[in-house]
Amino acid sequence: MTTPAEASPLIAVSNLKIQFGRGGSLVRAVDGVSFTVARGETLGIVGESGSGKSVTARAILRLVQTPPGRYAGGEILFEGEDLLTKSEAGMRAIRGNRISMIFQEPMTSLTPVLTVGYQIAESLRLHQKLSASEARKTAVALLQRVRIADAERRVDEYPHQLSGGMRQRAMIAMALACRPKLLVADEPTTALDVTIQAQVLALLAELRTELGMSIILITHNFGVVAEVADRVAVMYAGAVVETAPTAQIFRDPRHPYTKGLLGCIPRLEGNARRLNAIKGSIPAPGGLPTGCRFHPRCPSAMPICAAQDPPEIEITPGHMTKCWLDSQPAAEVAP
Amino acid sequence: MIQYILRRLLGAVPTLLLVSVVVFLLAHLAPGDPVVRMLGGFATSAEIEKARSEMGFDRPLAVQYVAWLERAVQGDLGRSINSNLPVIEMIADRLPRTASLAVIALAVSIALGVPLGILAAVRQNTIWDQAAMCVSLIGLSIPDFVAGLLLVILFSVELRLLPSIGYSPLNEGLWPWMSHLILPAVSLGILMAAVTARMTRSSMLDVMRQDYVLTARSKGLGEVKVVGLHVLKSAMIPIITVIGINCGAVFRGAVVIETLFAIPGIGRLMISGIEFRDYPVIQGVLLVVVTLYVLINLAVDLLYAWLDPRIRYA
């Protein structure tokens, strides 16, 4: 099992901060997020809706719109380069080429007025300088690879002519056209029905091995994580509160938020229930509580939780959590 | 696609028939007796009745309508009561002038409106956006004849660059034709440009919020490709709609502008037709203009289908 301490991770996000608005209406959507992904590894990022997962995902490709957004701090080291300080042209050369992204809504993620084939060919022509006809041929091959039947015909069709599952496959074909090192998948199966979900996840896992790429798989569904992730980062209100290898987090969840999430896993094969077993709701990122950001909803909150943000501690190698329950008593009396 | 075009063409037939009924009735139900008017105040009632039956005005309306439509379909729109010239010839004579004016005015409105709207959308909430929207608000609030007068004062009277009235046919040279049409076309185009700019901006902004724009950016495409292809092509339908509506408005505007610039076009023919209660002229002009309007709408619909595959395959 890979650990975050491994020599050279493919990507290392540290203390990432992204804010929206300013002054009184400042929203800290991402507030000090750190994680790493090793080469070939799949990291699952789990958290309720509104916890800042999508903003984190966009930030990796530096696609958070500024304004209204603002990169307020931190680093995103990808193969040793900080993406936050790269030129816009440098980022364009990375997007769709070394890092790709797929999104939640297959129905709205493809441009409706351009053919599927054209949209796949676009990255190939841009990054690999293929001619239009070479790119089209490659697009057909890619569609076949993601198991779209009748790819020769589908390549000239428009997104609305494809089913949701097929569109998501086409998105995957598009994202993987240039054999990226990293795929950021933001809830790629949330909008699909369960049988299609399983197929798409299996396809992703298969392509990961084939291309040797890393995946950041964002989801609010622990069932999806169990299926494909090597390691899990649990996000709450703009911060990572627990990280561990997948098996470990199911065996020994430490953070009360993780435990809460695990208490209500929507089964992949069952109906996709929303995570709602935890009382209360995620705070508006504008009004984060003092101390531990989870304490108002925490069943085991102690006085210190409201006063001070817990430090990150390592339970076992690779298993980190930010919770006073696991901190040394010494930390409680620390100034 | 061919099938779609045929279907739409067939669909236009009932519309045109309905229009023909309205046009026919409009002239016949209007107050004022054209026969009396034509014969002058001194005709006896026997003379009036005689003329009335000669012209078929004494027959039932339905019969008159069918006869009129039959002739109209064959290109016979009757003779002007006033000048006794065939109406179809009068229209054929004037239509190229109005069409020239309309085409240039539309071209002006598109050439100004679309880029202005794109600029405003791409630079949303910046000084560029505010300036563009301010300019378009001015364009919206100036009546076309006021714009025309101001333009004439500046370019004809002060700078002496362009003629202030009249028309020169295209076969007598490109520049004389152009120079006579620039001022009227710009006066007519300003309002349409403003409307086009606003629609372009809002439609582009609408599209720029869509997920697929983020997808396009995530592929590494530059802004020119993202905005110029993915956004603009997706945002085209409402823009084309407004341009189509402008095509209709341009005929309405032509009535005023042709008068102001003394261009003997369809608009002025219509006005003189109304002045003299010249039924055949009024009917002929209305029929031609409305038919053109229906055809333009049809062309716009076909353009939709060409631009948006979701319509084509529906």
Ligand SMILES: Nc1ncnc2c1ncn2[C@@H]1O[C@H](COP(=O)(O)OP(=O)(O)O)[C@@H](O)[C@H]1O
């Ligand atoms: N464009 C934006 N403008 C203002 N606030 C935003 C914007 N995008 C995201 N946010 C804020 O960031 C928070 C996290 O959003 P998001 O990353 O989409 O959550 P998740 O993907 O985990 O459901 C949201 O609660 C929202 O308030």
Ligand SMILES: [Mg+2]
């Ligand atoms: Mg999200």
